[in-house]
Amino acid sequence: MSVAFWFFLLGVLLISMVLVRTLLARLLLSSAMVYLAVGVALGPLGLAVLRLDPAAHVTLLLWAAELAVLISLFNVGLNMGAVPLRNRRWLLPLRLAFVSMALTVGLITLVGVWGLGLSLGGAVLLGAILAPTDPVLASGVQTQLSAHPDRLRFSLSGEGGLNDGTAFPFVMLGLGLLGLHELGAGGWRWWLIDLLWATFAGLLIGALAGALIGKLVVYLRTRHHLALGLDEFLSLGLIAVAYGAAQLCLAYGFLAVFAAGLALQRVKEQPQRGTASLGAAPRQRGHSEEELAAHSHHASEAMSHAVHGFNEQLESLAELALVLLVGAMLAYTQPTLNMLWFIPLLLLVLRSVAVLLGTLGEAMLPRQRSMTCWFGIRGIGSLFYLMFALQQGVSGALAEQLVSLTLLTVAASIVLHGISVEPLMRWYQRRDKA
Secondary structure (H helix, E strand, O other), X not given: OOHHHHHHHHHHHHHHHHHHHHHHHHOOOOHHHHHHHHHHHHOOOOOOOOOOOOOOOHHXXXXXXXXXXXXXXXXXXXXXXXXXXXXXXXXXXXXXXXXXXXXXXXXXXXXXHHOOOOOHHHHHHHHHHHOOOOOOOOOOOOOOOOOOOOHHHHHHHHHHHHHHHHOHHHHHHHHHHOOOOOOOHHHHHHHHHHHHHHHHHHHHHHHHHHHHHHHHHHHHHHHHOOOOOOHHHHHHHHHHHHHHHHHHOOOOHHHHHHHHHHHHHOOOOOOOOOOOOOOOOHHHHOOOHHXXXXXXXXXXXXXXXXXXXXXXXXXXXXXXXXXXXXXXXHHHOOOOHHHHHHHHHHHHHHHHHHHHHHOOOOOOOHHHHHHHHHOOOOOHHHHHHHHHHHHOOOOHHHHHHHHHHHHHHHHHHHHHHHHHHHHHHHHHHHHHHO
């Protein structure tokens, strides 16, 4: 197919989504479901104009998934940054991202060894790939920028933002057990470097990058009228700096980017003496973005607002591209009878058990707990870890099994969660207001 054809097809798809987005919500269809169907139609199962064998295009798919996850994690961090770190709302997402995620890995490992016949290393790797919930596809349940967000949305967003990084130690553990990564004598390297250092250093590096760069930009704008505009460059630049610095320090870049978004949103205003605030809603009173960006009482808010708006659009484009690719790659899966019981077991049982055990003692309404159990959305994060494992040398029968299990689980999650997100969230909001 010619380049002109692909431009035409992409244009039709983008414009169509603008025209039918509201209708899709009424029909209980998510945009990801449409992208998945289009991907299947364009792939070998349909028109065969998009052939993307996961084994043959590992590097391309790894980079694409990595970029999509980074954009989404930064956006989640921005959305959650308005909540003080000492607020009790943070306890639940932290427990979900660390405790429930680790329990999910363990449960999948048990099922992988005893039910799927995988080796211990292969089962741990499968658990690490499928345990993290997805920030890219969770737009229907993501929190919005607010100092007092809904607890369910905030918790699910925080879980998706953190566990894409907290799953990495288990990926490295699985690779180590397969002989593809150095764990150290007695596992010392895994404990000290892969688990402790990489996790906490990633969060620290990202937080420092977001805070320092944000404060510098606000200072230059309010004191010298410099660094105005190009907020798109600021967004992409901060993502790249946080991720690159973390990777260079052997820390987890995903956690760094999430922390960078969180820190940028928390940059405080730097009011100058003799100046006054323009009010609580200056945009509604006719003040321009440029005026707000240079005003010492509003510069930080204006910066965050501009970066957030740009990042949300990028996230939508990343979702389109990656889900379309997932649909096309379904032709390269090899479904087995085991997958007919494994995927429902993961989405319905293992997720629920891990959430219930991981949140023991946490005061939650029954509807909040049940919704948290259900919305363990799998997606682009799992695709990234799958490609990462293949790049590190996983091959043969194990690679084929991981590809099939991951892609089919992601596709099932897109469909099941996509159908249920609108009615369930409406029901939840009605109960919350009652």
